[in-house]
Amino acid sequence: MRAAIYPGTFDPVTNGHLDILQRAVSVFDQVIIAVASDSNKSPLFSLDERLKLLLEATEGMPNVKVSAFDGLTVAFAHHCGAVAIIRGLRAMSDFEYEFQLALMNKKLAPDIETVFLMTKSDYSFISSSAIKWAASLQGEVTDFVPPHVGHALKQKFSKKG
Numbered sequence: 001m002r003a004a005i006y007p008g009t010f011d012p013v014t015n016g017h018l019d020i021l022q023r024a025v026s027v028f029d030q031v032i033i034a035v036a037s038d039s040n041k042s043p044l045f046s047l048d049e050r051l052k053l054l055l056e057a058t059e060g061m062p063n064v065k066v067s068a069f070d071g072l073t074v075a076f077a078h079h080c081g082a083v084a085i086i087r088g089l090r091a092m093s094d095f096e097y098e099f100q101l102a103l104m105n106k107k108l109a110p111d112i113e114t115v116f117l118m119t120k121s122d123y124s125f126i127s128s129s130a131i132k133w134a135a136s137l138q139g140e141v142t143d144f145v146p147p148h149v150g151h152a153l154k155q156k157f158s159k160k161g
Helices: 015-025 047-057 073-080 092-108 128-136 147-160
Strands: 003-008 030-036 064-069 084-089 113-118
Touching: 003 015, 003 073, 015 030, 015 084, 015 113, 030 047, 030 073, 047 064, 047 147, 064 073, 073 084, 073 092, 084 092, 092 113, 128 147
Parallel strands: 003 030, 003 084, 030 064, 084 113
Antiparallel strands: none
16 A cells, blocks of 8 residues: 655645645545644644644545654654655745755655645645635635634634634
8 A cells, every 4th residue: 555644734724735635645545644743833723623624624535544743754654654745836936945845855764755746726826824814804715725624713713803
């Protein structure tokens, strides 16, 4: 069985993330969504909330698992028996950053490949940061995230207001 991990903070999961995931599942036997618990970001949603949102978003996808991890991505890939790391690309600016990460990961773990998947143009402008910004200003984000994530964003920002 060929497994891959799809790492990120997923704060929150977006339709762009799910687009990449659906295409990754068509290439690999299993995809493990690897939710970073120790990123250098300050997430809006707790790790448990992000895991719950992803579990609901991937309900009914039998070849997908959701798991938290900390430490090196390649170490988690080895732990899972994964042969690849899935990364989504939206624009050239993503590529430069992702290319550097891929080279570092290749040096750390030569047996793990990085597979880049281009997002559909419909999602090329979507980022979790932009969605959080729009939601914080009571903007409508239902076209960019699954319905349950939109609801969670509304709840989160109604508490902050």
